[in-house]
Amino acid sequence: MTQPSFQRYVERRQREVHGGTDEQSRYAYGPDLKMLRAFRKVRLAERAVAELVRRYESVLRSQFLGTTVRVGPRQLPGLHAIAQSCADRLGVSLPTLYVVNDPRMNAFTFGTDEEAFIVLHSQLIDHLDENELKFVIGHEMGHVQNKHVVYGTALQILRSPVAILATLKWVLLPLDAAFRSALLAWARNAEITCDRAGLLCCGDLDAATRSFLKLACGSTKLYGELDVDAYLEQLEDGRKGLGRLGELGASHPYLPKRIQALRLFGESAYYRRAQGDEDAEGPSMLEVDERVSELLRIVRGPKDATPELSAGDTGEGSEP
Numbered sequence: 382m383t384q385p386s387f388q389r390y391v392e393r394r395q396r397e398v399h400g401g402t403d404e405q406s407r408y409a410y411g412p413d414l415k416m417l418r419a420f421r422k423v424r425l426a427e428r429a430v431a432e433l434v435r436r437y438e439s440v441l442r443s444q445f446l447g448t449t450v451r452v453g454p455r456q457l458p459g460l461h462a463i464a465q466s467c468a469d470r471l472g473v474s475l476p477t478l479y480v481v482n483d484p485r486m487n488a489f490t491f492g493t494d495e496e497a498f499i500v501l502h503s504q505l506i507d508h509l510d511e512n513e514l515k516f517v518i519g520h521e522m523g524h525v526q527n528k529h530v531v532y533g534t535a536l537q538i539l540r541s542p543v544a545i546l547a548t549l550k551w552v553l554l555p556l557d558a559a560f561r562s563a564l565l566a567w568a569r570n571a572e573i574t575c576d577r578a579g580l581l582c583c584g585d586l587d588a589a590t591r592s593f594l595k596l597a598c599g600s601t602k603l604y605g606e607l608d609v610d611a612y613l614e615q616l617e618d619g620r621k622g623l624g625r626l627g628e629l630g631a632s633h634p635y636l637p638k639r640i641q642a643l644r645l646f647g648e649s650a651y652y653r654r655a656q657g658d659e660d661a662e663g664p665s666m667l668e669v670d671e672r673v674s675e676l677l678r679i680v681r682g683p684k685d686a687t688p689e690l691s692a693g694d695t696g697e698g699s700e701p
Contacts, residue, residue, distance in 0.1 A: 400471065400472065400526055400527075407666065408574070408577045408578065408581060408646075408651060408652075408655075408666070409527055409574040409577070410570055410571075410573040410574045410577070410670060410673065411666075411667070411670040412570045412670070412674060413527070413567065413570040413571050413573065413574045416563070416566070416567040416570060417527075417528065417529075417532075417567070420532060420563075420567065423560070441491070445479050445481075445498070445500070448481065449479040449480060449481040449482075449500070450479065450480045450481075451477065451478070451479055452464065452477075452478035452479065452480060457480065460478065460480070460501075460506070460514075461478070463511065463514055463515050463518060464476075464478050464499075464518050464522075466515065466582070467515060467518050467519040467522050467582040468522060470519070470581060470582045471519070471522055471523070471526050471578060471581065471582065472526075473522055473525055473526045476490070476497045476498055476499050476521075476522065476525055477498040477499070478498070478499045478500075478501065478518075479498060479499070479500045479501070480500075480501050480502075480503055480506065481500055481501070481502055481503065482503050483502040483503060483504060484502075484503075484504050485502055485504055486502060486504045486505045486508060486595070486596055486599060487502045487504075487505060488500065488501045488502060488505055488517050488518070488520075488521055489521070489533075489537065490521045490524040490525060490529075490530055490533060491530070491533075491534055491537065492530055492534060493530055493531050493534070494525070494528050494530050494531055497524075497525045497530045499518070499521045499522070501517075501518070505517065508595050508599075508601065509592055509595065510588070512583045512585045512588035513583075513588050513589075513591055513592040513595070515579075515582050515583040515588075516579040516580065516582065516583040516585070516588055516589045516592050517579060517592060518579075518582070519578050519579035519580075519581065519582025519583060520575040520576060520578055520579035521575070522578060522582070523574060523575030523576075523577070523578025523579065524571070524575055526578065527571070527574055527575070527578075529571050529574075529575070532564060532567065532568075532571075533568065533571070535564065536564050536565070536568055536632055539561060539564070540632070565629070565630065565631070565632055568632040568633070569628075569631065569632065569633060569634050569677065572632075572633050572634060572639065573634065573639070573642050573673060573677070576589070576639055576642065576643050576646075577643070577646050577652075580643055580646065580647065580652065581652070581655055584656055586643065586644065586647045589643055590609055590640055590643070591604075593636050593639060593640050594607045594609060594612060596636065597612070597636050609640070612637060612640075613637050613640060613641065615637050616635075616637035616638060616641065626679065628679050629679055634677055638676055638677055641676055642673045642676055642677065645664075645669050645672050645673055645676070646669055646673075648663050648664060648669075649663045649664050649665070649666060649668075649669045650662055650663035650664065650665065651663075651665075651666055651669075
């Protein structure tokens with residue numbers, strides 16, 4: 382029984398494993414990496430959240446085991462196979478997956494970087510095809526690979542109305558308002574990184590785009606009539622007026638921005654080479670990040686009262 386497992390390990394290491402932090406190997410969004418490095422200098426935050434999750438790990442695990450379905454080779458094997466392919470593609474250990482009966486289209490990752498688990502809502506599974514699911518699951522595994530899980534869990538607890546989490550917020554009281562604002566700004570950057578992970582896993586930009594449109598619409602009767610170009614026109618319309626500032630309080634960039642940002646990544650030499658075209662040309666990751674940062678900017682113009690306040694801002698400082 383050990384030989385097949387070892388063989389899979391050798392085969393995985395022989396393929397390109399995506400990740401890393403230097404320009405040649407990283408797919409992560411640069412401002413995400415920069416903010417994470419800054420956060421880790423504030424050790425209190427990471428220790429507080431990690432201790433919280435460790436302390437209540439058995440409670441949370443029992444809750445999931447008692448109210449959801451755990452995915453494995455014998456339980457929902459099709460879903461398990463999709464998840465395993467994503468883990469192999471990114472070169473990460475397969476996190477535990479749970480499916481929960483929930484009418485909302487959502488997925489999230491919870492825990493610590495050492496003990497992470499992914500929760501998929503049943504409605505999401507019903508609405509997405511295999512490649513779209515691969516994009517969403519790959520996105521969630523991107524959180525694991527890029528060491529997002531501790532801070533993502535902190536944000537879920539701070540924003541959660543669920544009793545079992547809300548009662549634990551006292552553990553995070555040492556985190557002041559400025560840090561919480563920074564956490565939201567970082568979370569928006571982290572979503573860009575993980576959208577890239579999802580695209581690397583599914584290898585299908587159209588499927589990734591469809592998953593965003595389905596999240597925005599939510600009606601199976603209307604999916605066939607959706608037009609992505611018409612949807613993206615909402616991006617420019619949404620930049621007008623003070624209402625755009627509402628995104629500063631969001632943990633995810635608005636969906637049209639995520640689609641555009643993913644398209645920019647899809648044009649990169651990195652992504653094209655990851656798809657098997659070793660001689661492909663295209664923008665470098667630095668060039669892609671510069672264009673994405675401009676796309677994500679919420680407050681614009683040199684005369685703004687709060688310059689550089691943006692989703693891509695590295696000075697500040699899971700839904701699929």
